[in-house]
Amino acid sequence: MRIDLLNLFPEMFAGAFEHSIIKRACQKGLLQIALTDIRDYATDKHRSVDDRPYGGGSGMVMMCGPVFDAIEDIARQDGPVDEVILLTPQGRPFDQQTAKELAQKQRIVLIAGHYEGFDERIREHLPTKEISIGDYVLSGGEIPAMVVVDAVTRLIPGVLGDEYSSVEESFSESLLEYPHYTRPAEFRGWTVPEILLSGNHQEIKKWRQEQAHKRTHRRRPDLLEDKKDVED
Numbered sequence: 001m002r003i004d005l006l007n008l009f010p011e012m013f014a015g016a017f018e019h020s021i022i023k024r025a026c027q028k029g030l031l032q033i034a035l036t037d038i039r040d041y042a043t044d045k046h047r048s049v050d051d052r053p054y055g056g057g058s059g060m061v062m063m064c065g066p067v068f069d070a071i072e073d074i075a076r077q078d079g080p081v082d083e084v085i086l087l088t089p090q091g092r093p094f095d096q097q098t099a100k101e102l103a104q105k106q107r108i109v110l111i112a113g114h115y116e117g118f119d120e121r122i123r124e125h126l127p128t129k130e131i132s133i134g135d136y137v138l139s140g141g142e143i144p145a146m147v148v149v150d151a152v153t154r155l156i157p158g159v160l161g162d163e164y165s166s167v168e169e170s171f172s173e174s175l176l177e178y179p180h181y182t183r184p185a186e187f188r189g190w191t192v193p194e195i196l197l198s199g200n201h202q203e204i205k206k207w208r209q210e211q212a213h214k215r216t217h218r219r220r221p222d223l224l225e226d227k228k229d230v231e232d
Ligand SMILES: C[S@@+](CC[C@H](N)C(=O)[O-])C[C@H]1O[C@@H](n2cnc3c(N)ncnc32)[C@H](O)[C@@H]1O
Pocket: 087, 088, 089, 090, 111, 112, 113, 114, 115, 116, 117, 118, 131, 132, 133, 134, 135, 136, 137, 138, 139, 140, 141, 142, 144
């Protein structure tokens, strides 16, 4: 899979993408990340990508020209793009289902905004989806882009060593994941549930399923289709 990131601060991504699972996915050839600085498509000597809003008001607005030119240029250079995504607090809330859908694509483009946001004509005339990572406003789209890239990368087949690690994770079946424990079996008098030490894999599986349901019921009942069947 290839992910293109259109943004204004490419240097912000170095730390996030040069470690752990994303780095390994790139090394294995399962993921390619291409960073494009929208300023490279500015047309004045100041490399401006924003301007004052028509109608007045505070802040600056990202201009159409550099964004359209950047998208059209990268699409021309490297073959078809399956999805162009605008990162904006006004978009569809990002969730595991959206991450799964994106992980099926060959190539996506994420556009990270800044300032007051995008000229509305970008939204209207670029064939984009809009994604929000939550109901709060960040200063720029770089961190949302990192969130999307990370969540999607985990779901690209072959990225996680153990195929089951992502299948059992929170949200994969509209459930939060069951609790985990590791050694020691007793820490400061707090013990690990007996069942996990029993070696009875069938009973452990059952216990984990029950715990996942109870936890989801307690913390996120909105995720459960049938909330009434589950008792705490
Ligand atoms: C300061 S925000 C602009 C917010 C805009 N004035 C509004 O009220 O909707 C600047 C940029 O950060 C990114 N951003 C901020 N919060 C975000 C969120 N929750 N999800 C996705 N992107 C976000 C977007 O790319 C946005 O264009």
